[in-house]
Amino acid sequence: MRARRQRGAGRKRAVEVEAWDDEFEEAEEARDAPAAEPDETGWKTSTAHLNGIARVFRVGVWALVASGPALGAMALLAASGQVQGVATPASAPSPASEVGPAGFAELFVSAYLQAGQGTEGDLAPYFSGSVALSVEPDTRTATQSTVIASREVQAGYWSITVAADVTARDNQGKAQHLGVQYFRVGVQAAGPTSAGGTSKSDTAVTGYTATSLPAQVAAPSALKPGALAYESDRGSSSTDPAVDAAKGFLTAYLTGTSELDRYTSPGAGLRAISPAPYTEAKVTGVQDDSTSASQQKVPADGTVLHQLVQVDATDQGGSPVSLNYALTLKSRAGRWEVASVDDAPALRASGTPSAAPHTAPAPDAAKATPSPSAS
Template sequence: MKRARRQRKAGKQKQFDEEVWDEEVEQPQETPAADSDETGWTTSTAHLSGITRLVRLGAWALVASGPVFGVLALLGSSGPAQGVAKPVTAAAPASQTGPAGFAELFVAAYLQAGQGSERDLAPYYSGSVVLSVKPGTRTATQSTVIASREVQPGYWSITVAADVTTQDDKAKAKRLGVQYFRVGIQATGPAGAGGTATSAAAATGYAATSLPAQVAAPSALTPGALAYEADRGSSSTDPAVETARGFLTAYLAGTSELDRYTSPGASVQAISPAPYTAVKVTGVKDDATSSGQQKVPADGTVLHQLIQVDATDQAGSPASLSYALTLKSRAGRWEVSSVDDAPAIRASSTPSAAPHITPTPGAVTATPSPSPSSS
């Protein structure tokens, strides 16, 4: 009986232990209080886990969008930058060389042509023309273009100066002097040929729109004042004049080396072969402020000269020439540093109108025959 009682007591204890275990398992565990640091920020395992997931998602998003950003950057770099103007190629200006040369040939052919030889003008002017002058009566011994203007794209006004000589019935020549003829020329082809075509391979052609018109000579001018105010004559005692004389004799006649008279490094070469056998200085002007140049001034002093010479050629004939020289002093002597491109003029010096000269009477003009449409 005692044994049965002990068994019942042991069973009750076991049942009690099982009930207590079940209660502990079923009771929800309390979430540990979040640790708070001194800064006031609160962290927890759940909170950190959420942040980690967000960071991971953001990283994958960046990886996935990388190719898209690359394509956008490539497209942006290949397009024109905002605010930067595209370079514009300026159109080349039309050249007057072709129309001018054509007009010069036309005027020469026009002066030479006459009654019965009108067909000689066909390459230049296709209009119907009847000339009344005898062929060969007039000749342009020299001609040159002195003015050109593009009236409209591809259409030019060209003025030709011609030195005209005429012959009478006895074939006696008489110089009529320089006469001026204006011609209208149409051009086809690219701008380099005077035309309007945009392609450089476009065919080039020219045509006169009428016979030449004789016009007045351009106004003659008196040049402005030169910068050489001191007249030295042709004194042989002036060291600067002596240098100029020796230099021009070597330059024109080849009697000695130029190095004797030029500054170190001066790029001056004598004319070869020498066109003259002797040179004589007939006048010297310079821009020196002192009254005389008997003594060479300090090194580096610059002097500008205008030299007039008579040079004798191989046949013994003299030729009058003028040279503008720049001299520089060195080691107690004058040396030529350059042969100037043109005589020096005073600052703000401008040419003025020359006295009127009555032009030479014009040559016989030709009259074109009426066109069929005007009859």
């Protein structure tokens, strides 16, 4: 095998030598040949001159071919250098989550409302400062509470506002509803940012502490909602096809006494509430965004209508319950069908909220038990 390769290489070299000899002989003959006469343009050409140009061209081509790998490597290195030279934009740090501090503050407010003189130790898991309460324990209770505002004052330090529906007990043990009260709590968080802390490591130890007792604050401003998009009042007449579609749909949706599909658009994917919470559903009023409340004829297929429907439902115990539903209807084959139960009633384009007029506090709120003092 090696001998065969050597013989092949030898033949290749012999062919190359013969080719270069032929070119040399052609060059010698061209040199001895008489020079060509100049053409009309004034240029003189000769065989030797043309052969020299061809030889230079061939040498240049072979040089370019031979340098191809080197040029490719240089281009690759240059491209690599450009990529390495471009600064990779740093990913934006994830904002700290308020979920942990908010939940901690809500638990703290509930414990604070129930604590009193002699039970200050119940607050130790939340606040490690010295506390002396003057109110009797268990005189106030948060029947329900929720966080309505949170703000990171500085990294890992949160201001949390908790709304609590408070019930108080007087000296005779009689319960009195004080209404919703608002408490602001300062909470420091340790641990990863996903827990409200400052550490970039998800394995960091998580913990919370309040920096003081809660501060009772004023309620947020009451607002009057913006104007809704339902300008036509359809009433509750069953002779109106759009009202009749809403009645049939909501009866099936709330009571389960009929099939829901017969009132919905194909592919709407709506399901009745199960188990059915009501035994009866009575539509008492319908408003929509049509141009005329007197329009009774169902328009062309694909026409969309938005409704706000008032419903008086009767629960399983026989008690009436008032409900509102925002529906989107679509026409098909001469009838209205419910395409969706909307997430919220539709607003007009300029439907921004405005400040509500000031209202006097509820009678029982004026008799609210003073907040317990702390020293």
